Each structure stands twice: as structure tokens, then as C-alpha cells.
Amino acid sequence: EAQVTQNPRYLITVTGKKLTVTCSQNMNHEYMSWYRQDPGLGLRQIYYSMNVEVTDKGDVPEGYKVSRKEKRNFPLILESPSPNQTSLYFCASSVDRGEKLFFGSGTQLSVL
Amino acid sequence: QQQVKQSPQSLIVQKGGISIINCAYENTAFDYFPWYQQFPGKGPALLIAIRPDVSEKKEGRFTISFNKSAKQFSLHIMDSQPGDSATYFCAARVRWDYKLSFGAGTTVTVRA
Numbered sequence: 001e002a003q004v005t006q007n008p009r010y011l012i013t014v015t016g017k018k019l020t021v022t023c024s025q026n027m028n029h030e031y032m033s034w035y036r037q038d039p040g041l042g043l044r045q046i047y048y049s050m051n052v053e054v055t056d057k058g059d060v061p062e063g064y065k066v067s068r069k070e071k072r073n074f075p076l077i078l079e080s081p082s083p084n085q086t087s088l089y090f091c092a093s094s095v096d097r098g099e100k101l102f103f104g105s106g107t108q109l110s111v112l
Numbered sequence: 113q114q115q116v117k118q119s120p121q122s123l124i125v126q127k128g129g130i131s132i133i134n135c136a137y138e139n140t141a142f143d144y145f146p147w148y149q150q151f152p153g154k155g156p157a158l159l160i161a162i163r164p165d166v167s168e169k170k171e172g173r174f175t176i177s178f179n180k181s182a183k184q185f186s187l188h189i190m191d192s193q194p195g196d197s198a199t200y201f202c203a204a205r206v207r208w209d210y211k212l213s214f215g216a217g218t219t220v221t222v223r224a
Contacts, residue, residue: 004155031210033212035214040121040216041114041216042114042118042201042214042215042216042217043156043201043203043214043217044214045211045212045213045214048210048211048212050210056209056211058211059115059211059213090155090156092155097205097210098144098205098210098211098212099144099146099161099205100146100158100161101146101148101156101158101212103155103156103157104155105153105154105155106153106154106155
């Protein structure tokens with residue numbers, strides 16, 4: 001089954017404790033992206049990747065890092081999480097430059 | 113700030129009625145305008161999309177109307193059904209760097 005898998009589904013952490021949210025897709029898509037969803041703000045793009053070793057900033061990249069060492073994986077790293085990064089995070093992939101995005105089920109992150 | 117402005121924030125429609133959601137943009141570099149549908153607890157899923165060289169696109173009960181000169185596009189849901197109750201996001205993609213910007217979302221409730 002074609003899918004984008006994110007882990008974990010829920011995460012509660014404390015300020016400053018490094019964390020990684022994993023994202024994997026099994027569709028051989030070149031384009032992958034991370035979004036955060038906040039009430040009243042919709043989905044905001046954090047980072048995206050056009051292919052292996054190619055990443056670029058979205059609209060809200062501050063406080064986040066990504067890497068794309070393999071085509072299928074695109075982890076999101078928070079080196080020093082802060083409470084304002086409490087949000088619902090989505091990973092997505094697409095075969096063609098951000099068209100027809102396939103989204104994961106989301107990761108609800110709470111930073112205390 | 114939001115590059116794509118979406119309205120209304122929420123709407124309630126009776127079963128069989130028409131739901132209309134509007135989006136406006138300023139950036140003339142946008143070349144692809146998708147709409148995503150999101151059910152509670154799920155990731156968004158592509159509903160329908162349009163390019164600026166087309167003024168209207170219809171898929172089943174869902175229609176996008178696009179007005180290039182006014183920099184506006186809208187989603188019409190005809191014969192709305194309770195199963196259409198969801199949050200809808202418009203989005204726009206920049207032609208050269210494939211950044212995708214989403215609107216803030218519209219929660220549609222269809223009353224039986």
C-alpha cells in the first residue's frame with residue numbers, strides 16, 4: 001500500500017531536549033516536505049526536498065533541521081525544542097514538484 | 113504572513129446546498145492551485161487542482177473557478193453531503209522553487 005509513514009504519532013517533551021520525527025515513503029517520490037498545522041494559520045511549510053541531498057527552506061524553517069540522505073526518508077530534527085514549536089506536524093511526498101501531495105497521518109508534538 | 117488568504121473560516125450548509133470557499137493571492141509566480149480536504153485525525157488529501165491557463169475545472173460535485181485577473185480562485189461543493197464535512201485548504205505553488213503556500217483553512221459542516 002502506497003503510504004507516508006510518520007513516527008511517533010504523539011510526542012510530549014521538555015524544552016531543550018533534542019528530538020527527531022521520522023518520515024518514510026514507499027512510493028519512490030523525489031519531492032518530500034514538512035508542514036506544521038496550527039489553528040487559524042493552516043499548513044505552513046517548514047522544509048522541503050527536491051531529491052536526495054537537496055533541501056530548501058519553506059516559510060517557517062527557524063528551529064528545525066532536516067536531512068535527505070536516502071530517497072525514502074526525510075526526518076525532521078528539533079535540536080532544542082521550545083514551547084512555540086508545539087504543533088501538529090505533517091510529512092508529505094509527491095512524484096512531481098509538490099503536485100498531488102501524499103500526507104502522513106501527522107505527529108502531535110507538545111513541548112513543555 | 114499568509115500568501116494565500118482563505119475565507120470564510122467556517123461555514124454551515126444544509127444537505128443538498130452549495131458550499132463556496134474563496135481564496136485570494138498576490139504572487140503572480142504561482143502556477144498551480146490545489147485544494148486539499150482534511151478529515152479529523154487524518155492528513156490532508158488532494159481533492160482537485162487547477163492551473164492558471166484554465167478558468168474552471170470540475171470533478172464530480174467539486175468545481176474550482178479561477179479568475180487570473182482578480183488573483184482569486186474558489187471551490188464550489190454542489191449538492192453538499194454530510195460526508196463532505198471536513199476542513200478544506202486552498203494552496204498555491206511557486207513556479208520556480210516549488211514552494212507550496214496554504215490558506216488558513218475552512219471548516220465545512222453539512223447538516224442533514
